[in-house]
Amino acid sequence: MRKIFNYSVVICAGLSSSLLRAQDAGAADAANRLDASNRQMLWLAFSLYMAVLGIYLLWSESRLRRLEKSARP
Amino acid sequence: MLRRFDRLLILLTVLGLLALGVLIFRYAPQEELMGEIQRIFYVHASAGMASLLLFGISGIIAGIFLFTRSPKLDRAGRACIESGFVFASLVLVTGPVWAKQAWGAWWTGEPRLTTFLILWLIYAGYLVFRAASHSAREPLTGAIIALLAGVDLPLIYLAPHWWNRNHPDPVKMEYHPEIRHVFLAGITVTLLLAAAITRLAYRRMALEELYAKDI
Numbered sequence A: 001m002r003k004i005f006n007y008s009v010v011i012c013a014g015l016s017s018s019l020l021r022a023q024d025a026g027a028a029d030a031a032n033r034l035d036a037s038n039r040q041m042l043w044l045a046f047s048l049y050m051a052v053l054g055i056y057l058l059w060s061e062s063r064l065r066r067l068e069k070s071a072r073p
Numbered sequence B: 001m002l003r004r005f006d007r008l009l010i011l012l013t014v015l016g017l018l019a020l021g022v023l024i025f026r027y028a029p030q031e032e033l034m035g036e037i038q039r040i041f042y043v044h045a046s047a048g049m050a051s052l053l054l055f056g057i058s059g060i061i062a063g064i065f066l067f068t069r070s071p072k073l074d075r076a077g078r079a080c081i082e083s084g085f086v087f088a089s090l091v092l093v094t095g096p097v098w099a100k101q102a103w104g105a106w107w108t109g110e111p112r113l114t115t116f117l118i119l120w121l122i123y124a125g126y127l128v129f130r131a132a133s134h135s136a137r138e139p140l141t142g143a144i145i146a147l148l149a150g151v152d153l154p155l156i157y158l159a160p161h162w163w164n165r166n167h168p169d170p171v172k173m174e175y176h177p178e179i180r181h182v183f184l185a186g187i188t189v190t191l192l193l194a195a196a197i198t199r200l201a202y203r204r205m206a207l208e209e210l211y212a213k214d215i
Helices: A002-027 A036-071 B004-027 B036-068 B071-102 B111-132 B138-149 B152-162 B177-210
Strands: none
Touching (some): B004 B177, B036 B071, B036 B138, B036 B152, B071 B177, B111 B152
16 A cells, blocks of 8 residues: 555656646647746646655655564564 | 555545646646746645644644653654655745746745745754664653744744745635635645655654664
């Protein structure tokens, strides 16, 4: 279950990126869409968010695994 | 093995995160003044709220711990601080990206930014202390640090009112209905995530106390 939790963060990051790229594709023919700089920065912010969360969860997961391993007789 | 409640919580969090991603990028309208960059707000503001809530709870727990000296309370306080620190870090990585677009600078000496960075540094110090210390008085010292650190929490709220500020006003929920819906969804999912992270941290800390801390 914890693995699902961790992998889901990666999936969410991928989903966010693909949704943003889908918007990028639509932006080419829509003059009122935001400028490229804003989109890139938005992508950067969500990537950083997922990266921080992912690093913490992977660290926590590996520490928990080591503890469970040492707990076994 | 995880308990049934933990499994349910993790499942709800995962589904919530997926739904929130779709809501932020598909349902929420583009904000007129700031444009697309405003979408950061859904995760930035809710992460800020979650971190302040968790730090506040840890302060209350630390206060009770001083009277009871219960190891479970010490562990719960530590778990809240670790989880709060993760959300505070999320605030500090997403905020500058918004600031760069809105203010033209990654970081300024704005009061809320400064007080929040001080808060992050205090709790970083707390976590380093708890990880490094092997003293029998470690839980007591930790509780005192957590209580003192709590003093910075109201400062974060009050700082923009006391000094000149650029940071957007506190959330008043007077937004376009769709923006409000997504923001409320963001808060809900972030709180679910906070609960899941805190429970996993608590469980890990229980194992750390049973087995070697330095593994």
